[in-house]
Amino acid sequence: MKLGFIGAGNMARAIINGLIAEQKISGEDVYIHSAHKSSYESYAKEKGLNPCESNSDVVKNAEIVFLAVKPIVSKDVLEEVSTEFERKNPVLVSMVTGVSIAELADALHFPAAKIIRIMPNVNVEIGEGMTALKAGKKVTETEFSEVTDLFDSIGKTTEMEEKDFSTFVALAGSSPAYVYLFIDAMSRSGVKYGLNKRQATEIAAQAVLGSALKVLEASKSPMDLVDDVCSPGGTTVAGLLAMEEYGFTTSVIKGLDATVDKDKK
Numbered sequence: 001m002k003l004g005f006i007g008a009g010n011m012a013r014a015i016i017n018g019l020i021a022e023q024k025i026s027g028e029d030v031y032i033h034s035a036h037k038s039s040y041e042s043y044a045k046e047k048g049l050n051p052c053e054s055n056s057d058v059v060k061n062a063e064i065v066f067l068a069v070k071p072i073v074s075k076d077v078l079e080e081v082s083t084e085f086e087r088k089n090p091v092l093v094s095m096v097t098g099v100s101i102a103e104l105a106d107a108l109h110f111p112a113a114k115i116i117r118i119m120p121n122v123n124v125e126i127g128e129g130m131t132a133l134k135a136g137k138k139v140t141e142t143e144f145s146e147v148t149d150l151f152d153s154i155g156k157t158t159e160m161e162e163k164d165f166s167t168f169v170a171l172a173g174s175s176p177a178y179v180y181l182f183i184d185a186m187s188r189s190g191v192k193y194g195l196n197k198r199q200a201t202e203i204a205a206q207a208v209l210g211s212a213l214k215v216l217e218a219s220k221s222p223m224d225l226v227d228d229v230c231s232p233g234g235t236t237v238a239g240l241l242a243m244e245e246y247g248f249t250t251s252v253i254k255g256l257d258a259t260v261d262k263d264k265k
Ligand SMILES: NC(=O)C1=CN([C@@H]2O[C@H](COP(=O)(O)OP(=O)(O)OC[C@H]3O[C@@H](n4cnc5c(N)ncnc54)[C@H](OP(=O)(O)O)[C@@H]3O)[C@@H](O)[C@H]2O)C=CC1
Pocket: 006, 007, 008, 009, 010, 011, 012, 033, 034, 035, 036, 037, 039, 040, 055, 067, 068, 069, 070, 071, 073, 077, 095, 096, 097, 119, 120, 121, 122, 173, 174
């Protein structure tokens, strides 16, 4: 299976690195192009990918074309490759935030385009991603399974209606940044009490990892798990109440509200 990437930034690299690490693809199956030669050529060399001369060249060579550019340039890029798209008719997999399948087909001037919209997160790079997918009407079941299978190999997947993609961005696309911030805040607290930053960060990250696994495996709700840790009159409930006094839950929900609102604009 030949994969093409238009855009070679953080998200494209996370997907490619994850798929290569899982031995799902090899570098020679990947065609890549981005805005600056200096950016994609060195990466292609490092990973053994095929650097292309243009975005259309990517479309010419690939059966599945990933669109991994920022929303603001996405429509211009699709206009640029529309002729080659109509000629070759590969599957387009767009990870562009806030751009619907209908808008992507419009930008391609190609109503018959086979388009899958996805929302991955950066943790696909280490095989622990969370990716939402939605197939456009022209995509066959086999094509959708092939793409889903790629993301199943580098994390978990869920099929989702496009109307829910904004919520998903908040919960999984953007949320790694929020969790990193939480870990860093815990780590800084450790430093405040005299631990070195590396050790404090490792301790905080392992505590978050174990807690996330526990939530996934437990039959109890997260709130019941909170109660299990809070010994009566103990340290945890004291910390928890102080966090809520400073608006922890409200702050998280407000942050996700802002993410959803931004995606909908
Ligand atoms: N980062 C994340 O965690 C996530 C991002 N997304 C979405 O993925 C998309 C990519 O994001 P991200 O990788 O973070 O962004 P980056 O800014 O890291 O990468 C954007 C890429 O687009 C390339 N590019 C810009 N203009 C063109 C063009 N005209 N033709 C071809 N390539 C072009 C850039 O090229 P060059 O490198 O040469 O400058 C760069 O490689 C966005 O739509 C984002 O919303 C979705 C989920 C998570």
